[in-house]
Amino acid sequence: MSLQPSSAGLRGVVVTHAPDEHDHASEHERSTHAALARQLAGLLGYAAGGEYRPGRHGASHLYFLPSTTLTTDQALALGIRGVDDLFGGVVPHPFVATKAISHPLVACGAMAISGWNPAFAPCAGDAVLAGYSVFSLEDARQAGMKLLAQGPVRVKPVRATGGRGQSVARDAPGLDRLLAAADPAELARHGLVLEQDLDEVRTFSVGQVHVAELTASYYGWQRLTRDNRGEEVFGGTELVVARGGFESLLEPDPGPDIRHAIGQARRYDACVASCYPGFFASRRNYDVALGRDAAGCWRSGVLEQSWRAGGATGAELAALEVFRREPARTRVRTRCVEIFGASPEPPPGATVHFRATDPQVGLLTKYTVVEPDVHPH
Incomplete structure (x- = not known):
């Protein structure tokens, strides 16, 4: 839907946008994004304009809520120039928005995707777990065998979200079975990640949002649940949200594990900005895993990044609404389920x-809940 002609002359309109017709295919995603767009409109003092329809919104400024991270070309075509034009992010190449950027290639001469920057992996260093990004079956097997020498290997489709589609290989035959099911065309076009598998895993969320001159950063704890098919998937997040940049999360001290996760997320974020010019985002979310490797040692690292509205966004926007209503408030707890x-x-x-x-x-x-907090400031 679009606004009626009487909307002409509005200061601004928030619109949802699915660049690909297959994005946002589910009813619950469309409904959730419509609700988030209304929240964003309230924060911005704009109208909620429904789905984007070129030339039909009659406003001096369109603010976009895309279903995916946009490429530079997509953003420019929509008139998006910076963080005040969208809730999400913009990357110079599509693969930058996927898990594929997180790890190095398995060897010199390994197949790579157009736009690949080999400087990212050494920049990120131990902010990520041990692993490889591969773009051919031959490279995938070589990478898997290297990692199997240290323990089980998690095989991760790079475009899947919420932990879906992942499998674990514990030996060479198991690796071969998983790779035999891979689509070579998908592999060449988008890639595949092979990464060390951890036990006793906890997953932290570290992120930042910027809307209507409000900036807030957060850390939180994810929980998993079973979907209606019995698959283990994202089940929500509890967030501690602070007004300001990432540094605002460090006082009071959140404890060593979370402090380390914040440091890893900040390093990853900085490396994206330095290695992929043209990147910008008004919503940044990094999933950081902490768990034991096959030798029983604790390891942690960024699992994936999200520069689009995600599972925690309801909680993020609820916190911004509190900060807007209460200018003296500097911290708030929110929870999405x-x-x-x-x-x-x-x-x-x-x-x-x-x-x-x-x-x-x-x-x-x-749903989202703002939690009572005995230490709100």
Whole structure:
């Protein structure tokens, strides 16, 4: 839908946008993005304009909520020039928005994708786990065998989200079975990540959002749940959100594990900016895993990045709304929850983004809560 002609002359309109017709295919994603667009409109003092329709929104400024990270070419075609034009991010090449950028190639002369910058992996260093990005089956097997010498290997499709589609190889035959199922065309076009597998894993979220001259940073803890097919997937995040940049998260001291995760996320973020000119984002989220490797040693690293609206965005925007209402407030706790199947009513005061049966994923409830905090400042 679009705004009626009476919207002409509005200061601004927030619009959702799916660059690819296959993006946002599910009902719950469309509904959630529409709800997030309304929240963004409230923060900006704009109108909510529904889905983007060129030339039909009648406003002096369009603010975009894309379903994916945009490329530079896509952004320029929409008139997006900087962080005040969208909630999300812009990258110079599509692969930069996927897991593929996180790891080095397996060897000199290994196949790489156009635009690949070999400087990123040494820049990120131990901010990521041990692993390789590969673009051919031959390189994938070589990478897998190298990693198997140290323990089990996690095979990760680079474009999947929420942990979906991942498998673990524990020996060479298992690796071969997984790679035999890989699509060579998908591999050459987008890549595949092979990474050390960890046990006893905890996943932290570290991120930052900038909307309407408000900047907030956060750390949090993810939880997993089972979807209606029984697959383990993202089930929500609890966030501690601070007004200001990443440095605002360090006082009071969040503890060694979270402090280390914040440092790894900041390093990863800085390396993207230095190695891929043209990158910018008003929403940055980094998943950082902490767990034990096959030798029993604790390891941690950024698993993936997200520069688009994600599972934690309801909680992010709820925190910004608190900061907008309460100018003296510097910290807030928020929580977003996703529950598959039958569930109790969301708690009083929750912002419900979706509570219905989605034709693709089944019964699903998604909501956000602002938690009471005895130390709000």
